[in-house]
Amino acid sequence: MRTLYGGFDKVGATKTDFKNFKRDLNRYISELDVDMMIKWLLRKKNYMPNFSMEYITTEDGILRALFWADEDAKRKLSMFGDVVSFDATYQRNKYKMMFVPFTGVDNHNRNVTLGAAIIGNETAETYSWLLKVFREAFGRAPPVIVTDQDLAMKKAIEDTWTESRHKLCMWHIMDKLTVKSIYQIRDTWISAYYREKYMFGLMRTSSRSESENHFFRQFCNPECALVKFLGHFDSSIEAQRHEHKKNDHDTRNTNVDIWAVDFVLEDQAASIYTRTIFFDVQLEIQNGLHRCAIGKWEKMSDYLKFFVKDWDQPCTTFFEVMMREDEMTVYCTCKRFTQFGLLCSHVFCVLRMLDVREFPQLYILRHWTREAVPNSACGAILGMNERDNRYNEVNHIVREITYSTESVINKLVTNFDALCSFRDHVVNFFQTADEAVVNAPRKSRRERFAEITGNTQPSIVTVRVLVGTGYKGMGKPKRMKSKREIAISQNTFYSGLHSHLIKL
Ligand SMILES: [Zn+2]
Structure with a gap:
C-alpha cells in the first residue's frame, strides 16, 4: 500500500x-x-x-x-x-x-x-x-x-x-x-x-x-x-x-549458435526442437562428432551394425547402433531414445559417417518440438463465457479497444500534452462507465471479505472438515458479532455518538 x-x-x-x-x-x-x-x-x-x-x-x-x-x-x-x-x-x-x-x-x-x-x-x-x-x-x-x-x-x-x-x-x-x-x-x-x-x-x-x-x-x-x-x-x-x-x-524469437556448421542436422534440430531441448541435442551431436568413433561395422541381412566407442562413458564396451538406411530406422543399445525420446551421440556419429542430410523424421517426438502446443486462443474476458450469445462480438470489440489504445499510446508517448489530453479523455469516461452499471449501496466489511475470498453467494454451510483449530493471525477463537449485536450490547448514547464520529 x-x-x-x-x-x-x-x-x-x-x-x-x-x-x-x-x-x-x-x-x-x-x-x-x-x-x-x-x-x-x-x-x-x-x-x-x-x-x-x-x-x-x-x-x-x-x-x-x-x-x-x-x-x-x-x-x-x-x-x-x-x-x-x-x-x-x-x-x-x-x-x-x-x-x-x-x-x-x-x-x-x-x-x-x-x-x-x-x-x-x-x-x-x-x-x-x-x-x-x-x-x-x-x-x-x-x-x-x-x-x-x-x-x-x-x-x-x-x-x-x-x-x-x-x-x-x-x-x-x-x-x-x-x-x-x-x-x-x-x-x-x-x-x-x-x-x-x-x-x-x-x-x-x-x-x-x-x-x-x-x-x-x-x-x-x-x-x-x-x-x-x-x-x-x-x-x-x-x-x-x-x-x-x-x-x-524465447524459442521462437531468439537465435542459437550453430557449432557444427558442416553438419546440417544440427541446424535442422534448432528449428525442430524447443530451445532447452535443442541444447541437449546439440551436446549429443557435438559428442557424436568429437567424442565417439566407429570401431568397426558389419553388414547384416537387411541392416547395418556399427560398433561405436564413446570416450565420455566409463564403460570399455562398444555401443551397437543398428540401422536400415532404406527406411531410416535406427536403434542404439544405450536406449537413450526409448528413455528420453531423443537420439544419442552414437546415432549422430553413425548419421555423420553415412552423410545423412535430413533429420530422421521417425525420431522427432512431437512432445519435444516447438510446435507441441498450438497457439492458444486470445485470453477469455472476465465475467463472460463462450456460451454467451455475443461472446465473439464482445471479444472483437475488446480486441479493437485494446489495439487502438495501445497504438494511440505508442504514437503519443513523445507528445506530452497530447498524451495528457488522451489520459483525461479516458479518465473522464470512468464516470460514464459508472453510470452505465447499476449503482449498488456501499458494501459492508463482511461483503468485502466475501468478495476477497470469492464467497459471493450467501448460503448455509454444506461441506465441512473434520478438525477446526485456530491458527496464526486469527486472534481469539470467538464468533464475529454482527453490527446489530454490537449495537444492542452497547448503550444507545455511545453507539449514536460512535456513528456520528464515523460520519465526521
Ligand atoms: Zn546410443
Missing part, C-alpha cells in the same frame, strides 16, 4: 487497521473454509468452459476427497500426458488432508501441473475414486503413471486404470525404503524395465522431484486455510504457465 500510494502518510489507514482487517478476514475464512473452497470451484465449473471439479463427503458432510482440473490442464495433458506422476508426499494441511498434484513434463523439459486433488485419507478406495474422476475429466488415463511406493495407490491403479503401466519413482524409493525392501519390489523400478517405454526423463528424478517439491511447498503451508491455499495454488499455476509461455517466446 505504501508503494502503491507513494508514502505511509498517503495510505489513509494505520498498521493496526491492517492487522485488524487481516484478523477479521481470517475469522471469516475459518467459519466457512471448506465450504468456500468447494463453492469457489463449483462456480468455476459453472462459468469456465471445460472446468472439471468433483468431490465426495461422508454422510455427515465431512469432506473426503476433492479433485479439480481446468481447460488449460486438459490441453496440456493431451500433449504432455504420456507419462504422469502423482503422489501424496506433500505436507498435510491444518485439517490433516493431503494435497495430491498430477505432474507431467512439458516440451521445455519443465514440470507441468495437470490437475490436483485434496484427500482426507490414503486408502485404496479414495485413490480409486480419484483415478476414476481423473479419467472422466480427461477422457483417458495416462499410458504410464509414476508414483511413490504407496501400496494403496498401487492397488487403486491396478483396479481402476487397468490399461496404464505403473512405475515407482526412484527418488521416493531411495528416500523411503530400506535396501532389502527395494530389492523385493525391483520389477517396478529397475532401469532396464523402464526403458521399454518413453519416459521423457520423468524418472531422472532427484532434481526434478526437488524442484517439484519446492514449487508446491511454496503454497502447501500446513497452517494455511483451504481457501487461501486455493488462491496460492492458482497464482503458482499462473506463474508456471507464464514461464511456459516465456520459454515458447
Whole structure:
C-alpha cells in the first residue's frame, strides 16, 4: 500500500487497521473454509468452459476427497500426458488432508501441473475414486503413471486404470525404503524395465522431484486455510504457465549458435526442437562428432551394425547402433531414445559417417518440438463465457479497444500534452462507465471479505472438515458479532455518538 500510494502518510489507514482487517478476514475464512473452497470451484465449473471439479463427503458432510482440473490442464495433458506422476508426499494441511498434484513434463523439459486433488485419507478406495474422476475429466488415463511406493495407490491403479503401466519413482524409493525392501519390489523400478517405454526423463528424478517439491511447498503451508491455499495454488499455476509461455517466446524469437556448421542436422534440430531441448541435442551431436568413433561395422541381412566407442562413458564396451538406411530406422543399445525420446551421440556419429542430410523424421517426438502446443486462443474476458450469445462480438470489440489504445499510446508517448489530453479523455469516461452499471449501496466489511475470498453467494454451510483449530493471525477463537449485536450490547448514547464520529 505504501508503494502503491507513494508514502505511509498517503495510505489513509494505520498498521493496526491492517492487522485488524487481516484478523477479521481470517475469522471469516475459518467459519466457512471448506465450504468456500468447494463453492469457489463449483462456480468455476459453472462459468469456465471445460472446468472439471468433483468431490465426495461422508454422510455427515465431512469432506473426503476433492479433485479439480481446468481447460488449460486438459490441453496440456493431451500433449504432455504420456507419462504422469502423482503422489501424496506433500505436507498435510491444518485439517490433516493431503494435497495430491498430477505432474507431467512439458516440451521445455519443465514440470507441468495437470490437475490436483485434496484427500482426507490414503486408502485404496479414495485413490480409486480419484483415478476414476481423473479419467472422466480427461477422457483417458495416462499410458504410464509414476508414483511413490504407496501400496494403496498401487492397488487403486491396478483396479481402476487397468490399461496404464505403473512405475515407482526412484527418488521416493531411495528416500523411503530400506535396501532389502527395494530389492523385493525391483520389477517396478529397475532401469532396464523402464526403458521399454518413453519416459521423457520423468524418472531422472532427484532434481526434478526437488524442484517439484519446492514449487508446491511454496503454497502447501500446513497452517494455511483451504481457501487461501486455493488462491496460492492458482497464482503458482499462473506463474508456471507464464514461464511456459516465456520459454515458447524465447524459442521462437531468439537465435542459437550453430557449432557444427558442416553438419546440417544440427541446424535442422534448432528449428525442430524447443530451445532447452535443442541444447541437449546439440551436446549429443557435438559428442557424436568429437567424442565417439566407429570401431568397426558389419553388414547384416537387411541392416547395418556399427560398433561405436564413446570416450565420455566409463564403460570399455562398444555401443551397437543398428540401422536400415532404406527406411531410416535406427536403434542404439544405450536406449537413450526409448528413455528420453531423443537420439544419442552414437546415432549422430553413425548419421555423420553415412552423410545423412535430413533429420530422421521417425525420431522427432512431437512432445519435444516447438510446435507441441498450438497457439492458444486470445485470453477469455472476465465475467463472460463462450456460451454467451455475443461472446465473439464482445471479444472483437475488446480486441479493437485494446489495439487502438495501445497504438494511440505508442504514437503519443513523445507528445506530452497530447498524451495528457488522451489520459483525461479516458479518465473522464470512468464516470460514464459508472453510470452505465447499476449503482449498488456501499458494501459492508463482511461483503468485502466475501468478495476477497470469492464467497459471493450467501448460503448455509454444506461441506465441512473434520478438525477446526485456530491458527496464526486469527486472534481469539470467538464468533464475529454482527453490527446489530454490537449495537444492542452497547448503550444507545455511545453507539449514536460512535456513528456520528464515523460520519465526521
Ligand atoms: Zn546410443
